[in-house]
Amino acid sequence: MVHTDLPSEDQRPARRKPESLAKLKKAARKLFVERGYHATRPQDIAREAGLGHGTFYLHFPDKRACFLSFVEDARQELDEHIRARVDQGQPLQTLIANTLAGIFEYSQNHPGVLNAAMTDEIVIDAEGVQATPLLQRWGADWAEFVRAAVARGEVSVDYDLDIIGQAILGAIHQAGSEGFRSGRKREDVVNNLTRFLVRALKNK
Amino acid sequence: MVHTDLPSEDQRPARRKPESLAKLKKAARKLFVERGYHATRPQDIAREAGLGHGTFYLHFPDKRACFLSFVEDARQELDEHIRARVDQGQPLQTLIANTLAGIFEYSQNHPGVLNAAMTDEIVIDAEGVQATPLLQRWGADWAEFVRAAVARGEVSVDYDLDIIGQAILGAIHQAGSEGFRSGRKREDVVNNLTRFLVRALKNK
Amino acid sequence: MVHTDLPSEDQRPARRKPESLAKLKKAARKLFVERGYHATRPQDIAREAGLGHGTFYLHFPDKRACFLSFVEDARQELDEHIRARVDQGQPLQTLIANTLAGIFEYSQNHPGVLNAAMTDEIVIDAEGVQATPLLQRWGADWAEFVRAAVARGEVSVDYDLDIIGQAILGAIHQAGSEGFRSGRKREDVVNNLTRFLVRALKNK
Amino acid sequence: MVHTDLPSEDQRPARRKPESLAKLKKAARKLFVERGYHATRPQDIAREAGLGHGTFYLHFPDKRACFLSFVEDARQELDEHIRARVDQGQPLQTLIANTLAGIFEYSQNHPGVLNAAMTDEIVIDAEGVQATPLLQRWGADWAEFVRAAVARGEVSVDYDLDIIGQAILGAIHQAGSEGFRSGRKREDVVNNLTRFLVRALKNK
DNA sequence: AATGAATGAGCCTTCATTCAT
DNA sequence: TATGAATGAAGGCTCATTCAT
Numbered sequence: 138m139v140h141t142d143l144p145s146e147d148q149r150p151a152r153r154k155p156e157s158l159a160k161l162k163k164a165a166r167k168l169f170v171e172r173g174y175h176a177t178r179p180q181d182i183a184r185e186a187g188l189g190h191g192t193f194y195l196h197f198p199d200k201r202a203c204f205l206s207f208v209e210d211a212r213q214e215l216d217e218h219i220r221a222r223v224d225q226g227q228p229l230q231t232l233i234a235n236t237l238a239g240i241f242e243y244s245q246n247h248p249g250v251l252n253a254a255m256t257d258e259i260v261i262d263a264e265g266v267q268a269t270p271l272l273q274r275w276g277a278d279w280a281e282f283v284r285a286a287v288a289r290g291e292v293s294v295d296y297d298l299d300i301i302g303q304a305i306l307g308a309i310h311q312a313g314s315e316g317f318r319s320g321r322k323r324e325d326v327v328n329n330l331t332r333f334l335v336r337a338l339k340n341k
Numbered sequence: 342m343v344h345t346d347l348p349s350e351d352q353r354p355a356r357r358k359p360e361s362l363a364k365l366k367k368a369a370r371k372l373f374v375e376r377g378y379h380a381t382r383p384q385d386i387a388r389e390a391g392l393g394h395g396t397f398y399l400h401f402p403d404k405r406a407c408f409l410s411f412v413e414d415a416r417q418e419l420d421e422h423i424r425a426r427v428d429q430g431q432p433l434q435t436l437i438a439n440t441l442a443g444i445f446e447y448s449q450n451h452p453g454v455l456n457a458a459m460t461d462e463i464v465i466d467a468e469g470v471q472a473t474p475l476l477q478r479w480g481a482d483w484a485e486f487v488r489a490a491v492a493r494g495e496v497s498v499d500y501d502l503d504i505i506g507q508a509i510l511g512a513i514h515q516a517g518s519e520g521f522r523s524g525r526k527r528e529d530v531v532n533n534l535t536r537f538l539v540r541a542l543k544n545k
Numbered sequence: 546m547v548h549t550d551l552p553s554e555d556q557r558p559a560r561r562k563p564e565s566l567a568k569l570k571k572a573a574r575k576l577f578v579e580r581g582y583h584a585t586r587p588q589d590i591a592r593e594a595g596l597g598h599g600t601f602y603l604h605f606p607d608k609r610a611c612f613l614s615f616v617e618d619a620r621q622e623l624d625e626h627i628r629a630r631v632d633q634g635q636p637l638q639t640l641i642a643n644t645l646a647g648i649f650e651y652s653q654n655h656p657g658v659l660n661a662a663m664t665d666e667i668v669i670d671a672e673g674v675q676a677t678p679l680l681q682r683w684g685a686d687w688a689e690f691v692r693a694a695v696a697r698g699e700v701s702v703d704y705d706l707d708i709i710g711q712a713i714l715g716a717i718h719q720a721g722s723e724g725f726r727s728g729r730k731r732e733d734v735v736n737n738l739t740r741f742l743v744r745a746l747k748n749k
Numbered sequence: 750m751v752h753t754d755l756p757s758e759d760q761r762p763a764r765r766k767p768e769s770l771a772k773l774k775k776a777a778r779k780l781f782v783e784r785g786y787h788a789t790r791p792q793d794i795a796r797e798a799g800l801g802h803g804t805f806y807l808h809f810p811d812k813r814a815c816f817l818s819f820v821e822d823a824r825q826e827l828d829e830h831i832r833a834r835v836d837q838g839q840p841l842q843t844l845i846a847n848t849l850a851g852i853f854e855y856s857q858n859h860p861g862v863l864n865a866a867m868t869d870e871i872v873i874d875a876e877g878v879q880a881t882p883l884l885q886r887w888g889a890d891w892a893e894f895v896r897a898a899v900a901r902g903e904v905s906v907d908y909d910l911d912i913i914g915q916a917i918l919g920a921i922h923q924a925g926s927e928g929f930r931s932g933r934k935r936e937d938v939v940n941n942l943t944r945f946l947v948r949a950l951k952n953k
Numbered sequence: 954a955a956t957g958a959a960t961g962a963g964c965c966t967t968c969a970t971t972c973a974t
Numbered sequence: 975t976a977t978g979a980a981t982g983a984a985g986g987c988t989c990a991t992t993c994a995t
Contacts, residue, residue: 154958173461175379178985189960194987256461273519294540300533303519304512311511312504315477321504329504336498337541361975382968384978393977395971404969565954583787586989588957597956599993608990665868667785681927702948708924708933708941715923716916723885723915737912744906745949766979791965801981806966 158196160186162210165203170249174204174256201261208271211247211254218243229291229338234331236282241313241323252314272310276303283338292338305334362400364390366414369407374453378408378460405465412475415451415458422447433495433542438535440486445517445527456518476514480507487542496542509538566604568594570618573611578657582612582664609669616679619655619662626651637699637746642739644690649721649731660722680718684711691746700746713742770808772798774822777815782861786816786868813873820883823859823866830855841903841950846943848894853925853935864926884922888915895950904950917946 164185168177179200183190197203219239223232244251255271280302286292309330316326368389372381383404387397401407423443427436448455459475484506490496513534520530572593576585587608591601605611627647631640652659663679688710694700717738724734776797780789791812795802809815831851835844856863867883892914898904921942928938 157958179987180985191960191988192958195958200986272515273522276515276519294536296537297525297529297533299523300516300520300525300530301537304516304534304537307511307513307515308508309511311476311480311514312508315480315507316504318477319503321501325501326504329501330508332498333500333505333508333541337537339540383970384968387978394979395977396975398970399975587991588989591957598958598991599956600954602991603954667788680923681930684923684927702944704945705933705937705941707931708928708938709945711927712920712924712942712945715919715921717919718923719884719888719919720912720916723888724912726885727911729909729912733909734912737909738916740906741908741913741916741949745945747948769979790963803967803981804979807979812965 154195157186157188157192160188161193161196161203162207165207166210166250166253169204169207170253173253174261179203204256204261208254208256211250212271212274214247215240215243215251229286230331230335232282232286233334234327237309237327237330238323240309241317241327244313244317245323255310272306273303276306278302279305286338294338308333361390361392361396364392365397365400365407366410369411370414370454373408373411374457377457378465383407408460408465412458415454416475416478418451419444419447419455433490434535434539436486436490437538438531441513441531441534442527444513445521445531448517448521449527459514476510477507480510482506483509490542498542512537565594565596565600568596569601569604569611570614573615574618574658577612577615578661581661582669587611612664612669616662619658620679620682622655623648623651623659637694638739638743640690640694641742642735645717645735645738646731648717649725649735652721652725653731663718680714681711684714686710687713694746702746716741766807769798769800769804772800773805773808773815774819777819778822778862781816781819782865785865786873791815816868816873820866820868823862824883824886826859827852827855827863841898842943842947844894844898845946846939849921849939849942850935852921853929853939856925856929857935860929867922884918885915888918890914891917898950906950920945 161182165177165182168181168185172181179193179197180190182203183193186192193203197206219236222239222242223235225232227235240251277299280298283292283296283298283302283305287298312326312330317323365386369381369386372385372389383397383401384394386407387394390396397407401410423440426443426446427439429436431439444455461474481503484502487496487500487506487509488502491502516530516534569590573585573590576589576593587601587605588598590611591598594600601611605614627644630647630650631643633640635643648659665678685707688706691700691704691710691713692706695706720734720738725731773794777789777794780793780797791805791809792802794815795805798804805815809818831848834851834854835847837844839847852863889911892910895904895908895914895917896910899910924938924942929935
């Protein structure tokens with residue numbers, strides 16, 4: 138006996154809002170990554186999602202909000218990805234190595250996403266006020282990270298950690314971008330970067 | 342004796358195309374820095390230069406070329422600025438410190454220029470193909486720089502220098518951007534960054 | 546014997562379409578008055594009525610019909626309001642004074658309604674054909690009114706009453722709109738207008 | 750011998766700004782009158798003027814400004830038309846008769862213009878702030894007009910002239926609109942209206 | 954009867970570029 | 975060489991209306 142009214146896995150256009158939102162977000166991510174912010178029209182996103190372009194505005198007040206939501210999602214995903222992989226009670230070197238592995242793993246699973254998400258705010262809208270650019274926030278995270286290592290006695294150098302946090306993030310970002318662009322293996326990038334950072338932080 | 346190569350202050354009425362080009366470049370730099378690529382119209386540049394809109398297209402084939410010319414000029418200026426300040430026959434630490442001082446000095450004399458010039462190509466034109474992004478080129482420069490130090494025996498660590506070159510550039514860029522954005526003093530940024538990089542490169 | 550025409554207060558669960566219609570009409574009036582025709586969306590009306598957007602189209606074929614229904618309701622309400630207040634068997638001056646008082650009383654009880662209802666048809670839909678604009682109809686009513694006074698011998702001037710009917714209506718409309726907009730008291734407006742009209746109609 | 754480079758009276762697309770502005774204004778008037786504000790798109794105006802639609806925005810910041818300019822032009826034209834026809838040193842009756850003749854003459858020469866220009870501001874833009882609606886301004890003009898007659902001793906009734914000014918304007922507007930719509934002759938409308946107003950104003 | 958997600962024609966406006974002068 | 979009026983493709987967004995539920 139078969140349920141004829143069991144619409145699971147059906148192909149019909151659907152009509153549930155959350156589904157459309159998910160489709161739009163997926164499409165938006167794809168296009169923002171592939172084409173960048175300015176070359177992606179709300180209409181393109183809607184079409185990519187298989188929806189009419191009016192639907193876009195049912196879920197986002199405007200294009201900018203859609204981009205910001207994409208950025209926020211990427212940030213959370215990466216955070217969770219790293220948190221799931223890194224055990225805080227490890228020595229500095231392992232910690233850094235694992236964190237970098239986490240970042241680059243995510244980066245490889247979602248190619249281009251981090252780069253697209255880090256698009257500077259001025260590119261999006263001169264007037265807009267994105268709370269804090271993603272790069273800066275992650276730089277601050279690294280500052281915290283090192284501060285904790287200092288507190289544990291693992292790092293004993295006298296840096297201005299706000300500056301160094303940003304430096305670390307910058308090193309990771311740029312080495313990662315170009316490392317992969319030039320086809321290097323993940324382990325090599327992680328390895329080199331880990332040694333580079335550990336040496337820079339370890340006193341002696 | 343007649344000065345044939347002294348066209349400045351000459352009496353002939355028309356023939357000062359170079360003057361217009363200089364005005365346009367200056368205006369373009371100002372606006373690209375202040376507003377970013379997309380928010381700057383060729384018309385704005387021409388007007389800022391005190392010229393008619395049409396004149397813009399006498400000197401640049403299109404907006405993109407104007408931006409690229411701005412980037413190239415900034416790159417050359419910075420290169421010269423650093424070259425004039427850094428003596429290659431110095432120990433690594435001094436070399437790095439002087440180079441960083443040169444970069445940040447330029448950055449302070451021309452606020453925003455480096456940041457604007459590093460605008461990712463995807464932002465300019467999805468189809469276009471900027472030879473090599475400025476960041477990547479400068480990262481390669483740092484790779485060369487370190488390779489030379491290795492050759493001199495000053496650095497004896499076994500890095501993949503292409504990766505590390507990019508990492509260094511990234512650290513400088515990000516630490517610089519945020520260091521100044523947060524109002525830190527140039528010496529502090531240079532100082533911290535120098536120690537950071539020297540430690541990372543010096544094998545004990 | 547069964548009351549087939551007494552659906553009010555019945556117990557059956559569904560079947561209160563009239564209730565929804567009333568809610569929609571009330572909401573439509575509020576919004577048309579507050580925002581005007583073009584700034585009011587069917588969706589706004591439905592939401593103001595506490596109903597889903599789709600419900601709007603269960604009761605009106607389109608937005609235009611809803612507006613026209615609003616106009617018609619206002620016309621009837623005003624007519625009834627005046628009829629209830631004015632005794633036809635009075636001398637001209639009293640008749641005019643009472644009618645004006647009726648109009649302005651209604652206008653004060655339902656602020657903005659008459660103005661909104663008199664929105665010119667061209668504003669509603671260039672193609673549409675509103676039977677006869679409200680202003681014109683009321684102008685014709687005044688023509689009738691004066692014709693009756695002439696028949697009773699109270700007015701003995703030789704006017705083209707169709708023209709004069711419109712003139713009277715125009716005077717009332719404009720003086721009323723601006724009288725209230727400038728905060729004048731109802732009695733003052735009624736008073737001045739009554740004397741103005743009576744003098745214009747009374748042959749010496 | 751013939752000047753081949755004498756471009757007077759030429760048919761070429763032209764390139765002088767004032768000419769385009771004039772064309773646009775003419776086209777705007779035509780369309781605002783024929784279709785009303787909302788049914789007229791900037792694009793339609795430009796096309797009617799034989800220009801590209803970008804040109805519209807070289808002359809008006811937006812559609813609203815174009816409409817307001819149309820209104821202002823109409824106001825000035827009418828004012829001048831009346832001023833040229835009416836001699837202030839005449840008795841009230843003649844004055845009113847001539848003024849009305851002037852208004853209706855203009856109205857006939859420029860059919861629909863006054864009606865279109867009097868479109869209520871709420872129709873144009875709920876947010877906008879048109880200094881004072883045309884109707885109200887003209888009502889105030891009539892108030893002044895009567896005030897002067899009172900000063901000259903020609904009118905000795907005790908009206909609130911601000912109210913009565915609006916009433917007069919309303920009477921003229923409405924009687925005129927409908928008079929012509931129903932095909933009445935100008936003299937008849939002027940005649941009836943003049944007698945109506947003079948009686949209303951003359952004390953005995 | 955009621956709902957509200959979905960739709961897409963259509964609106965206003967911008968801007969890189971051209972070309973007659 | 976220099977000008978700036980003119981252009982129209984293209985962009986972001988709205989809204990009256992439909993229809994599956």
